[in-house]
Amino acid sequence: MATALVPALLLSLTACQSSTAGPEPAPRTNGKAAAAVPAGVGDTADVGGSRFGEHLRISLRGFVDPAVPTKAARRPAAGHRWVGVNLRLVNVGGAAYEAPLTKAWIVDEHGRKHPAVTSGEVTTGFPLSGKSLQVGDDSEGWLAFEVPYGSRAVRLHCTVGSQERNWQL
Template identity: 30%
Template sequence: MKKSLLVLPVLLSFALTACTGTEVTSNPDNKPAASKGQEAPPKEEGARAKIGDTITLDSGEDGLKLEVTVVKVVPSAKPKDEFNVPEPGHRFAAVQIRLKNVGSTTYDDSPGNGAQLIDDEDQQYGEGLNEIALGASIGTSVKLAPGSSRKGYLVFSVPKKVKPTKFQFTLDSGFGPQAGEWLLK
């Protein structure tokens, strides 16, 4: 009985540590002004990231930090070929992202593992391994040295009638301490 009482605090400690959760941020980074020497005006308090905005996300790994930019959204993307088609009643929606490693360690992950597309009914869809005619996917295995960047599409199969409204991205295959969220309007 005494051993089980000693083990209980340790188990509770592990349970509380595992439940720390992920912080979701939709605050875009400030962008530098086009003119040399001038700073961009700060983003409004409570401003929500949208297409074209960058959010810098921290990883659970020391020294790993990425700037993530939603470059483009294609609500209805054509498949790359006749073998790569959505299931009946669905269509492909694609989000083009740019990842830039602004940390001090190498990023080595599958970006699609941490990507979610959210529709107008608050349902979410994970990235599929599909190819579209518009351009290259970002890939299933991305390695970025500090200072390097990569751009490509993440493809989602969604019901034809839904409207994608948000995109979320989390480092560490979806288990990172921060998730960025962009409005797709």
Template identity: 35%
Template sequence: MSIRTAALLVAALGLSLTACGTEGGGTTVDVTPQAGSFSSAAESPEGAGAADTPRDEPTTGGSLGPGVSTVGDTISLKGAEDGEKLDVTLVKWLDPAKSADRHTIPSLGKRWVAAQIRLVNTGSATYRDSPPDCVRVADAEGRRYDATVADIAAGSSMATHLKLATGAKAVGWVVAEVPTGAAVTSLQFIPSGGAADETGQWAVRKG
């Protein structure tokens, strides 16, 4: 066998192994922002209106490195039903978040964190969900916390009963209650009330 023939055979084998290794090997947790995602909430075309202007200063922008989604980035996710697909954007992040009134406050030894999320139905089916049920936050110790019902000073809460036609969008805040000393490091969005196979994840930090 000539040296040229052997080299061609080795190259062909390498391509074959590469193709086999990538097929069906994807993860269900997507941390990679879409191409063209907004690098900061200030650049977003869905910036908060007058009623949603935060009174506290939210964390915005600030890339944490290639392939890591953070505030301002959009992740595309499929729902549990056929034809369900969403573009999910973490528009703003507040840590801590302030209550909208003096009467509703975090429990003793706890604080609120909040995410302003934008959902756009990019699928072929109407999307029905309770978005707060889709949200989880995690701290540096790996503990996870579900969303809670709370109104914050930064703006309007996300609807708890949402129905989005194809092309429609919704924006609102989702709040979670965490221990005062917990270092919250990530936020997850799992469509269909947490029942979908795909999960979007954003890195966050205290602002």
């Protein structure tokens, strides 16, 4: 009787190891691979932060070139213009999150990075707030970037924690 159970047990164990169970989970990356294929205006990317529980959802909702500064904002330097991006940030993690205002750039067709203008208010809408986002909170607004005339803004680049995300403009 015991000899008849052994082949049946081995057969059932082999059946549990079938390769038709479904796809394997995607390999873990540090975010660099996801940055290779840029998204576009209207797309959303999820990124983790550098601390446990930090998880931010970033949506590129709009892009204007040139962006017109408000009367209260400083003006672009001679030979430069502002371009603006409208972002929505949502804290979908389990911890407070600091908005990544200092880690966003416009990249031109030559690969040069142009950082966000800290006092850049544009007429298309309210500036993106740099406040800390509590769990479940969101913030939407515009960031301005100073880009030389003659350069074409082709990509928005954001670094959050150790992850990078890009959006085609």
